[in-house]
Amino acid sequence: MPLLSFPDAAMSADNIEPNIAALAHQYGPLVYRAAYKLLDNHSAAQDIQQDIFVRLLERPPQHVQSWPAYLTSCATRLSIDQLRRQRRWRSFLPFLGDTENTAESADQHVSNQQDVNRLRKGLARLNSREATCFAMRFIHGATIADIAHATGLTANHVSVSLHRATVQLEKFCGDSAARGE
Amino acid sequence: MTANMNIELSPRLSAQVASLAGVQPAEEDVAQAQEKLTRVLAGRATMRRVFNARWLAAAAACAAAIVAMVLPFTASSIAFADVQKHFASFKTLSFVLNTKAQGESISQMKVFVDQNKNARIETGKDITMVVSGSQQQMLMLFHGERVAMRFSTRADKPKDDPLEWINEIRTYKQAAKSLGTRKINGVSAFGWALEINGLHSELWSNEDGLPLTMTIQQKEGVTMQLDFSFDVPLEARLFSLEVPAGYTLKQGDDN
Numbered sequence: 001m002p003l004l005s006f007p008d009a010a011m012s013a014d015n016i017e018p019n020i021a022a023l024a025h026q027y028g029p030l031v032y033r034a035a036y037k038l039l040d041n042h043s044a045a046q047d048i049q050q051d052i053f054v055r056l057l058e059r060p061p062q063h064v065q066s067w068p069a070y071l072t073s074c075a076t077r078l079s080i081d082q083l084r085r086q087r088r089w090r091s092f093l094p095f096l097g098d099t100e101n102t103a104e105s106a107d108q109h110v111s112n113q114q115d116v117n118r119l120r121k122g123l124a125r126l127n128s129r130e131a132t133c134f135a136m137r138f139i140h141g142a143t144i145a146d147i148a149h150a151t152g153l154t155a156n157h158v159s160v161s162l163h164r165a166t167v168q169l170e171k172f173c174g175d176s177a178a179r180g181e
Numbered sequence: 182m183t184a185n186m187n188i189e190l191s192p193r194l195s196a197q198v199a200s201l202a203g204v205q206p207a208e209e210d211v212a213q214a215q216e217k218l219t220r221v222l223a224g225r226a227t228m229r230r231v232f233n234a235r236w237l238a239a240a241a242a243c244a245a246a247i248v249a250m251v252l253p254f255t256a257s258s259i260a261f262a263d264v265q266k267h268f269a270s271f272k273t274l275s276f277v278l279n280t281k282a283q284g285e286s287i288s289q290m291k292v293f294v295d296q297n298k299n300a301r302i303e304t305g306k307d308i309t310m311v312v313s314g315s316q317q318q319m320l321m322l323f324h325g326e327r328v329a330m331r332f333s334t335r336a337d338k339p340k341d342d343p344l345e346w347i348n349e350i351r352t353y354k355q356a357a358k359s360l361g362t363r364k365i366n367g368v369s370a371f372g373w374a375l376e377i378n379g380l381h382s383e384l385w386s387n388e389d390g391l392p393l394t395m396t397i398q399q400k401e402g403v404t405m406q407l408d409f410s411f412d413v414p415l416e417a418r419l420f421s422l423e424v425p426a427g428y429t430l431k432q433g434d435d436n
Contacts, residue, residue, distance in 0.1 A: 021282055024215075024222055032214045036206040045206065046214040050221050057222060115200040138190065138198045162188050170194050 020057045023067060028053070030068055031075045037139060038079035038120065048078045065149050072140050073132065073150035080131040083124035122172040126165050133158050134165035223287040263390025264373075267411055272296050275410040282403050299420035313422055320422045329428040360385075365393050 031052055035045035052074045064070045123131045132151065136142040137158075144162070148155045190198060268274075278290040291303040298314025309322040319332045360372030360383060370385040370393055381398045397405040424430050 021219075021222055021287065024218055025283060025285075028215045028218050029211050032211055033206060036210075037201060037204045040204065042206065042210045042214070046217065049214055050218055053218060053222055112200040112203075115197040116204060119194075119197040119201045137188075139202045141202075159188075166188055166190060166194070170191055173194055173197055174191075 020053060020060065023056065023071075024053045027068060027071050031071050034072045034075035034140060035079045038076065038123070038135060039082060040116070040120070044082060045079075048075055048082070051078065066146065069142060069146045069150040072142070073136060073147070076135045076140065077128060077132045077151075080123060080126075080128050080135065083120060083131075084128065087121070087124040118173050119169070122169045125172060126168055129153070130161045130165040130168075133161040134169065137162055219285060219287060264384065264386045264392055267386075267391055271411050273412055273415045275413055275415070276407045279406045279408075280403065281406070293415050293419055295415060295420065301419045311420055311422055313420065316422065318422055320424070322425065322428060327428050329424040329430045331422075331430070368393065370394075 028049060032045050032049045035048040036042070039045055039048075052071065061070070123135060126134070129151075133147055133153075136147045136150070137144065142150070144155050144158050147153070147158045151158070153161070272295065274294045276292050278292060279286055280288045280290075289305060293301040300310075300312040300314070302310040302312070304310070307323065307325055309324065311320045311322075313319070317333060321330045321332065323329075358374040360374050362369055362371050363385070364370065365385055368387050370387060372383055372385045375382040375384060382395060384392060384395045386392045391411060392409045394409065395407045397407075399405060
């Protein structure tokens with residue numbers, strides 16, 4: 001089932017005071033899974049899940065059209081930011097290089113895992129908006145209109161971001177695959 | 182470039198995307214994260230509420246309300262009069278107030294009251310409120326931050342009187358409806374159904390009329406359960422308004 005077709009039973013679009021506990025009950029697992037896909041780390045996904053709902057509690061957004069879309073967008077954006085921070089941090093630690101998950105991959109020799117790691121690295125190299133749009137569209141299955149609603153971008157802007165992200169990822173993932181990374 | 186452009190991924194990128202989209206966490210990790218999220222939100226929600234002075238005053242009155250709530254019921258049943266007697270004549274009353282949403286516990290309070298209407302309310306491990314009935318003062322302790330705040334519990338404006346709802350309970354005229362008997366922790370218990378401010382409540386006592394537990398059904402699947410202990414000796418320090426050592430006193434908001 002496409003992500004954004006989930007029924008939004010917890011809240012109507014007109015409700016300006018969302019029941020955060022009910023939202024967390026209904027969509028907490030969705031947010032966790034969205035973050036986990038990108039981060040592959042329980043603690044990090046849990047932190048993002050908590051961060052999102054605590055922020056909602058402290059500053060609830062108004063006129064959200066689709067809570068699953070909105071929350072997935074938040075989880076994706078924060079996860080992308082986390083990936084980008086990890087990448088920057090590694091650049092300051094040359095002795096670590098780009099070796100994350102290398103041992104795991106070497107042991108597993110599983111092409112799926114290599115694909116996943118390669119794409120995560122690629123997403124971390126994009127700017128946050130482009131990476132978020134790409135992940136929302138192709139990993140979480142959102143439509144361009146849904147991404148636009150959830151992120152506040154125009155549909156045209158989303159399309160441009162998707163195009164740029166795709167071009168860069170095609171190049172990065174192709175190059176890194178050719179290098180055997 | 183338009184919004185309707187159709188972006189095609191190469192087979193290689195498409196395969197990578199499919200692999201990443203297929204990543205799933207372990208279900209026990211999802212459940213653990215969800216459980217922790219529920220606890221965190223309940224704690225945050227409590228923190229937000231306690232910074233609201235009116236809620237503070239109402240919460241402080243909670244203990245007194247529990248004492249008062251059975252007083253107005255008509256004594257149509259001798260057994261129920263026995264229950265009322267315990268609320269009217271106790272030396273100390275302690276209870277644990279458990280709030281559940283959709284069957285899951287979201288917060289727990291421990292409340293201690295003495296016959297002088299002093300009260301102490303412990304909200305989880307984070308916050309403690311001490312109320313002095315005679316001094317109309319309340320001390321709040323935020324244990325994580327080691328901060329203390331003092332508030333007046335005096336209600337200057339009648340319409341804002343947080344105790345007003347207690348008066349509504351005092352004027353309650355309906356008879357408590359018997360719910361029959363059941364076992365609670367191996368003890369035969371006798372129950373009564375009550376309607377308080379439109380909320381359905383059930384109060385259960387033992388055969389001597391000693392109240393054991395009470396449930397209050399709130400909106401949206403939220404239930405409060407109070408488990409009572411009567412006349413258990415309480416140390417005087419529990420009701421002290423002194424700022425504990427190591428805590429910084431900050432100005433409270435009485436508005």
